[in-house]
Amino acid sequence: MTIDPAYILALYVVAVVLFILSLRFMSDVxxxxxxxxxxxxxMALGVVATLLxxxxxxxxxxxxxxxxxxxxxxxxxxxxxxxxxxxxxAISQAFGSxxxxxxxAAEFYDYNTTANTFTLSVLSAEMILGFLTxxxxxxxxxxxxxxxxGRPFVYPGKNFVSIAILIVAAAVGxxxxxxxxxxxxxxxxxxxxxxxxxxxxxxxxGADMPTVIAILNAYTGMSAAALGFVLxxxxxxVAGSLDGSSGFVLALIxxxxxxxxxxxxxxxxxxAKVTKAAAGAVAAQARPVQSLGASDVATILENARSVVIVPxxxxxxxxxxxxxxxxxxxxxxxxxxxxxGIHPVAGRMPGHMNVLLxxxxxxxxxxxxxxxxxxxxxxxDVAIVVGANDVTNPAARTKSDSPLYGMPxxxxxxxxxxxxxxxxxxxxxxxxxxxxFYLPNTWMVFGDAKKVLSDxxxxxxxx
Amino acid sequence: xxxxxxxxxxxxTAPTAITYTSQDLxxxxxxxxxxxxxxxxxxxxVTRLLHTPLMALTNAISSVSxxxxxxxxSETTDxxxxxxxxxxxxxxxxxxxxGFILVERIVRLFKSKPKGKPAK
Numbered sequence: 001m002t003i004d005p006a007y008i009l010a011l012y013v014v015a016v017v018l019f020i021l022s023l024r025f026m027s028d029v030x031x032x033x034x035x036x037x038x039x040x041x042x043m044a045l046g047v048v049a050t051l052l053x054x055x056x057x058x059x060x061x062x063x064x065x066x067x068x069x070x071x072x073x074x075x076x077x078x079x080x081x082x083x084x085x086x087x088x089x090a091i092s093q094a095f096g097s098x099x100x101x102x103x104x105a106a107e108f109y110d111y112n113t114t115a116n117t118f119t120l121s122v123l124s125a126e127m128i129l130g131f132l133t134x135x136x137x138x139x140x141x142x143x144x145x146x147x148x149x150g151r152p153f154v155y156p157g158k159n160f161v162s163i164a165i166l167i168v169a170a171a172v173g174x175x176x177x178x179x180x181x182x183x184x185x186x187x188x189x190x191x192x193x194x195x196x197x198x199x200x201x202x203x204x205x206g207a208d209m210p211t212v213i214a215i216l217n218a219y220t221g222m223s224a225a226a227l228g229f230v231l232x233x234x235x236x237x238v239a240g241s242l243d244g245s246s247g248f249v250l251a252l253i254x255x256x257x258x259x260x261x262x263x264x265x266x267x268x269x270x271x272a273k274v275t276k277a278a279a280g281a282v283a284a285q286a287r288p289v290q291s292l293g294a295s296d297v298a299t300i301l302e303n304a305r306s307v308v309i310v311p312x313x314x315x316x317x318x319x320x321x322x323x324x325x326x327x328x329x330x331x332x333x334x335x336x337x338x339x340x341g342i343h344p345v346a347g348r349m350p351g352h353m354n355v356l357l358x359x360x361x362x363x364x365x366x367x368x369x370x371x372x373x374x375x376x377x378x379x380x381d382v383a384i385v386v387g388a389n390d391v392t393n394p395a396a397r398t399k400s401d402s403p404l405y406g407m408p409x410x411x412x413x414x415x416x417x418x419x420x421x422x423x424x425x426x427x428x429x430x431x432x433x434x435x436x437f438y439l440p441n442t443w444m445v446f447g448d449a450k451k452v453l454s455d456x457x458x459x460x461x462x463x
Numbered sequence: 464x465x466x467x468x469x470x471x472x473x474x475x476t477a478p479t480a481i482t483y484t485s486q487d488l489x490x491x492x493x494x495x496x497x498x499x500x501x502x503x504x505x506x507x508x509v510t511r512l513l514h515t516p517l518m519a520l521t522n523a524i525s526s527v528s529x530x531x532x533x534x535x536x537s538e539t540t541d542x543x544x545x546x547x548x549x550x551x552x553x554x555x556x557x558x559x560x561x562g563f564i565l566v567e568r569i570v571r572l573f574k575s576k577p578k579g580k581p582a583k
Contacts, residue, residue, distance in 0.1 A: 019524060023505040026513050026520065029573045035516070036566030039524055043559055050530045054537035061549045062536065069556025076557075077564035082572070085515055088565070092522050092558050099554035100528040106535045106547035119483065217518060220525040225495060227531040232487055238498045239527035245502030246521040250514060344511060351514030358512075358572040365576050369511055 003052050011049035012235045018042030019239055023246070029364050046235050082359045083316045086209060086348035087144040093216050094137035100223040101130030105186060107230060112180040119230050120180055124173035126226035127186070128193040132166075133219040135197030140213055143206055144348055150206025159267045162199045169193050200266065207313075207390075209348050211254040211265045218247025250350050257344035257370075259396075259406040289425070289437050291444040294455035297419055300443070301456075302463060304381035304417075306337040308373060310410050311353050312346045314387020314422070318449035324386060325360040327453055330460045340366055341373035341383075343391040343410050374411045383415035385436075387449050389428030392420075395435045402432050418442040421452050516569040523562025529555035 022039035025031040056062050080088045104127040111119065142148045169192035176185040204212050221243025228236025255265050292300075301307060309328060315321060328338045340362060346353045354367055368376075377383065385392050388410070395402040396409045412418050413436050420442055427433050436442055445452050509517050532551030539545055 020501065020505065022520065022524075023502070023509070023517075026517050027505075027508040027510060029510065029512055029570075029575070032513055032516065032570040032573065033567070035513075035520055036523075036563050036570065039520055039566075040559075040563040043523070043527065043563075046527060046530055047533070050533050054534050056533065056537045058536065058545065058549075061545065062533075062552065065549045065552035066556045068553040069558075069560050073557040073560035073562075074564060077561035077568065080565070082569075085519075085569075088561075089518050089522060092519075092561060095554045095558045096522060096526050096528070099526065099532065099551045099558070102547045102554070103528055103532045103535055103551040106539065106544045106551070107531070109541070109544055109547075110535060110539050116483065118488070213518070217521060217525070221521065224525050224528040224531070227528055229488075229491055229495070231531055231534055232483055232491065233530065233534070234491070234494055236527055236530055237491055237494050239524050241495050241498040242502040242505070243521045243525040243527075245499045246506045246517065249503055249506040250518065253511075342511075349515060350518060351511060351516075354512045355515045355569055355572060358574070361574065363576040364512055364573045367512060 005053065008049045008053045011045050011052075015042040015046040015049070015235055016238045018045070019242060023242065046239075049235075082355050083319060084145075085355060086213065086352060087141055089213055089349055090137050090141035090144055090209075090216075093213065093220055094134055094141060096220045097130050097133035097137060097216070097223065100220060100227060101127055101134055101190070103227060104130055104223070104230075105190070107227070108180075108186060109183060111230075112183060115180075115230075117177060120177040121173075122226050122229050124176055124189065126223050126230070127190060128166075128169055128173060129219050129226070130223045131190045131193035132197030132200070133216050133223070135194040136201040136212070137197075137216050139198055139201040140209060140216065143201070144209060152205040153202040158199070158203055162196060162203070162267075165192055165196045165199065169196060204266065206348070207345075208258075208265050210345050210350050210352075211251050211258075211262075213349055214247050214251035214254055215262070215266070216247070218244045218251065221245075221247055254345055254350060257408060259408065287438050289444050290440075290442065291446060292419075294445065294452060295459045297443070297445060297456055298459035298463065300417060300419070301331060301336070301382055301460065302334060304331075304336055306339075306376075306380050307331055307382045307384065308339045308341050308368075308377065308380050308412070308415065310341045310343070310383060310385045310388050310392060310412055311357070312343070312386065312388025312391060313348060313352075314389075314449055316347060316352065316356055316387070318387060320386060320450040320453055321356040321360040321362075323450050323453040323457065325357070325362050326457050327384075327460065328362065328366075330457060334460075338366065339368050339373060339376075341368050341370065341410055341412075343370050343388065346388055346391060370408060370410055377411045377414040380415040382417045382419060383412040384419045384421065385412055386421045386453070389422070389434055390432070392436055393428065393432060393434045394439075395432060399435070404432055412436065413439055413442075416441060419445060421445045421447070421449050423448060512573065513570070516566050519562050519565045519569060523559050523566065526555040526558040526562065529559065 018038045019042045022035045025035035143150045172189040225240025342353045394413045396404040396407040532548045535548035
């Protein structure tokens with residue numbers, strides 16, 4: 001069977017167009033349903049075109065591998081809870097990067113005697129990237145799943161050791177390119193890349209995971225594009241670089257929302273000093289705060305005309321999104337205007353809060369981005385903070401010695417009244433004490449977010 | 464140029480040297496640079512509401528590396544390499560399948576304000 005290569009290329013072109021359209025469709029919720037579908041169609045066309053162009057002898061292996069994909073992939077996608085999406089993203093990145101790393105290795109063994117220096121260099125770089133992303137994604141998964149502590153693992157000279165390992169890995173790669181027959185160097189290089197990826201993500205704290213998984217996403221895309229260069233396959237280059245730029249843009253948005261640079265996120269080890277700062281917070285606990293019970297909160301809310309709810313990762317941990325929606329609905333029934341204000345880095349992955357609230361049937365036009373909601377806080381009667389902390393800390397605006405200084409925050413302190421639902425007085429991830437707690441217009445409600453909100457629902461229903 | 468390459472590879476059974484001219488390289492670089500810029504523009508316009516499904520989507524798209532694995536599968540006769548490439552296909556297809564199902568699942572969660580009847 002011979003197929004005119006022009007048809008194959010035509011299919012590739014259609015696949016590329018579908019990939020581009022799929023990202024375009026994600027610009028609006030209304031068109032977003034076509035995003036996944038068009039990319040899936042593009043992928044199917046790309047795979048079919050490749051199978052037509054390159055005849056695979058071992059059809060049994062091919063069918064088996066794709067069956068594994070269906071058997072493993074379908075239940076993962078259907079069963080994962082929305083609260084666990086960050087972990088799912090991390091583990092699937094591990095899968096994707098291991099795939100590119102293994103394919104890169106296979107190609108290296110396949111071509112090492114025939115390929116030119118350029119191809120071999122790209123392959124070596126691609127393998128380093130693939131293996132480090134694999135190790136990094138596994139650690140990100142372990143941290144998000146709380147198999148290991150989320151706190152950054154730091155020791156003196158951490159960055160020096162990490163960078164040194166990466167340099168050695170690159171050096172081994174250079175030797176490998178110069179002497180491709182020394183294939184024994186390949187596993188050594190891979191192992192060094194794995195160690196670097198392991199150390200890199202071990203040194204990053206749980207709350208920085210939105211940025212980390214975005215960067216790892218970019219690396220997987222870059223690796224796929226590199227494979228495209230090696231195989232002279234345009235579809236791989238386009239899809240890989242679209243993915244690569246997507247990861248970098250998301251990482252940039254995340255780190256800008258924390259007023260930090262990429263380098264600081266990757267090597268800063270923010271959150272490691274928690275013990276020291278927490279000691280300061282204990283001392284600060286002596287400062288008086290005002291606390292309330294659920295029934296008093298219900299009274300305050302009933303007298304409000306506008307309410308903004310600010311959720312954070314704590315809401316996801318307490319699985320409180322449905323109860324929040326119940327509170328919001330009850331308030332709306334009483335004629336109160338309810339909005340949800342979402343900080344860009346709330347949660348453990350970009351956009352996480354939006355998905356959780358959407359799952360609880362909050363209409364997406366009630367979800368407000370930080371930049372749009374902030375000017376409205378002065379006219380807001382009550383701001384309810386649920387499971388968020390650092391992103392509401394006014395120290396980010398006022399205290400230049402705070403680790404949060406300069407970070408854009410939700411200006412909840414400008415609201416007439418702030419209700420802060422929190423388990424205890426413990427500081428946020430940054431280790432800084434939240435100035436908001438001590439403001440005269442702040443009322444703390446201590447307890448598990450879901451419990452407090454359920455009490456609030458009962459109190460609101462009672463009136 | 465590429466037409467010949469695809470044709471050459473289509474009939475190949477043994478590992479072949481990749482015929483890679485400097486012109487190919489320049490074309491590929493051009494494609495790479497332009498799609499990177501296009502990607503930046505596209506992603507900048509993605510609403511923040513949808514950053515989570517976007518990550519699921521790009522994750523699935525990055526598993527386009529399955530195509531590379533398929534090409535290796537078709538070209539190699541070596542057992543080890545065949546296993547590596549098959550593992551690559553299995554991993555990438557897992558990602559593709561779970562990624563696209565997940566995107567569909569997440570975007571369906573987003574509903575607009577109920578008009579007339581309550582959202583269910």
